Amino acid sequence: MxxxxxxxxxxxxxxxxxxxxxxxxxxxxxxxxxxxxxxxxxxxxxxxxxxxxxxxxxxxxxxxxxxxxxxxxxxxxxxxxxxxxxxxxxxxxxxxxxxxxxxxxxxxxxxxxxxxxxxxxxxxxxxxxxxxxxxxxxxxxxxxxxxxxxxxxxxxxxxxxxxxxxxxxxxxxxxxxxxxxxxxxxxxxxxxxxxxPDLHYEISATELRGQLQDGGQTGGGDAQGRMLIDPAVLAYIREHGLYQG
The missing domain is CATH 3.40.50.620 (HUPs)
Known part of the structure; x- marks a missing residue:
């Protein structure tokens, strides 16, 4: 560091x-x-x-x-x-x-x-x-x-x-x-x-984890989650099975 x-x-x-x-x-x-x-x-x-x-x-x-x-x-x-x-x-x-x-x-x-x-x-x-x-x-x-x-x-x-x-x-x-x-x-x-001032990011980590866990099965939550996460981070989440319950 x-x-x-x-x-x-x-x-x-x-x-x-x-x-x-x-x-x-x-x-x-x-x-x-x-x-x-x-x-x-x-x-x-x-x-x-x-x-x-x-x-x-x-x-x-x-x-x-x-x-x-x-x-x-x-x-x-x-x-x-x-x-x-x-x-x-x-x-x-x-x-x-x-x-x-x-x-x-x-x-x-x-x-x-x-x-x-x-x-x-x-x-x-x-x-x-x-x-x-x-x-x-x-x-x-x-x-x-x-x-x-x-x-x-x-x-x-x-x-x-x-x-x-x-x-x-x-x-x-x-x-x-x-x-x-x-x-x-x-x-x-x-x-x-x-x-x-005026940072338009109302993101709840709890809701985001829920969207990732949902996997798009109940109305596209996973798709919304993907929009809020860097693709490299999303790939890591998928590879390591994070937030899957």
Whole structure:
């Protein structure tokens, strides 16, 4: 991971189950890469998430392999194993905490580098439940993929998008900088949040797995699933018999 680290100045960490990786994940990462001139987007399949104690449908190695295939043609995208499960570690008490992963990653980056945490809209709305959530923006600046309705909420001054900010943090628009917000805490620390507006990808991984399992037998669900997954990833799914019940 992190080839030629001296050249990495702007890096985004994009964690998730990637079960399976789909075109929505790629759209979010592309939008972030362009909006913030990122040198690298690190896709990090997670071994075990604290808020998903039942784990994923596909095992970690399969999710890593699928993610590698999904991003293979994208410049600046790379798989990270920072959230890989450790040998012999199982159960919710061994779950991966984002704050710990980000701190490890920051130590690996060159001095002066900027670290970002890339989040989908659903993940952002659970942020206040995360371990040491109020510390996360001060380790990595936030990038949030917004659905169209969420963008309207922000621009109209509605606080709905930010109702799940961790306790003790405030988030205010930056004058003259559309979709940019300043995060502060009581100690005077500052960070930032960038909203990636109008991403039209409403993809549920649970529904997608169901479509793949359906195999087209009940109205073409498999065909819809194929449209949302890179062909190389779909071939891997078929070859390894994933999501077949």
């Amino acid at each position: 992190l080839r030629a680290p001296a050249d990495l100045r702007r890096v985004a960490f994009f964690g998730g189950s990637f079960d399976p990786p789909h075109l929505g994940h790629l759209a979010i990462a592309r939008a972030a890469r362009e909006a913030l001139s990122l040198d690298r987007v690190l896709f990090a399949p997670v071994g075990l998430q604290p808020l998903k104690p039942l784990g994923s449908s596909a095992n970690f190695d399969d999710r890593v392999a699928m993610t590698r295939l999904a991003i293979a043609q994208e410049p600046g995208f790379e798989v990270s194993l920072l959230d890989a499960p450790k040998p012999g570690e199982t159960g919710a008490t061994r779950a991966n905490y984002t704050i710990d992963t980000l701190r490890r990653l920051r130590k690996m980056l060159p001095a002066g580098s900027e670290l970002f945490l890339l989040l989908g809209a659903d993940s952002f709305r659970t942020l206040h439940h995360w371990h040491q959530a109020a510390e996360i923006p001060f380790v990595a600046r936030l990038i949030v993929a917004s659905r169209p309705a969420s963008t309207e909420e922000v621009e109209s001054g509605n606080e709905n998008l930010f109702c799940c900010m961790p306790a003790g943090l405030t988030c205010e628009p930056m004058p003259g900088r559309p979709h940019q917000y300043r995060i502060t805490d009581g100690a005077g620390r500052e960070s930032s949040l960038t909203v990636l």
